[in-house]
Amino acid sequence: MGEFKHLVIVKFKQDVVVEEILTGLEKLVAEIDAVKSYEWGQDMESQEMLTQGFTHAILMTFDKKEDYSVFLNHPKHAEFSATFSTVIEKIVLLDFPATLVKPAPPPAPEVKAEV
Numbered sequence: 001m002g003e004f005k006h007l008v009i010v011k012f013k014q015d016v017v018v019e020e021i022l023t024g025l026e027k028l029v030a031e032i033d034a035v036k037s038y039e040w041g042q043d044m045e046s047q048e049m050l051t052q053g054f055t056h057a058i059l060m061t062f063d064k065k066e067d068y069s070v071f072l073n074h075p076k077h078a079e080f081s082a083t084f085s086t087v088i089e090k091i092v093l094l095d096f097p098a099t100l101v102k103p104a105p106p107p108a109p110e111v112k113a114e115v
Helices: 018-031 065-073 075-087
Strands: 004-012 037-042 056-062 088-097
Touching: 004 065, 018 037, 018 056, 018 075, 056 065, 065 075, 075 088
Parallel strands: none
Antiparallel strands: 004 056, 004 088, 037 056
């Protein structure tokens, strides 16, 4: 089995300082080694009727499902979740094993300038 993903799609409550929440999340994932990668984004292009009001997506990657379980059961995750749940208006969570269809191309070789 490949990597395991944790996808969170959220609409924050009015007047929430989203940057503070995202900074807190960055600190959380930095403290938990089980998280392989973390990224987030804010919707900028989709039509309102298609987003259903959701504004942000958060994606975490784990090497395996067991690492996700470590993250999920970590005391700092429970602490952060208590705060996070108070600032969201609505949320969708998806946790799934990823199926890689098209891998990223390898980085281009470094070209050294001749002196």
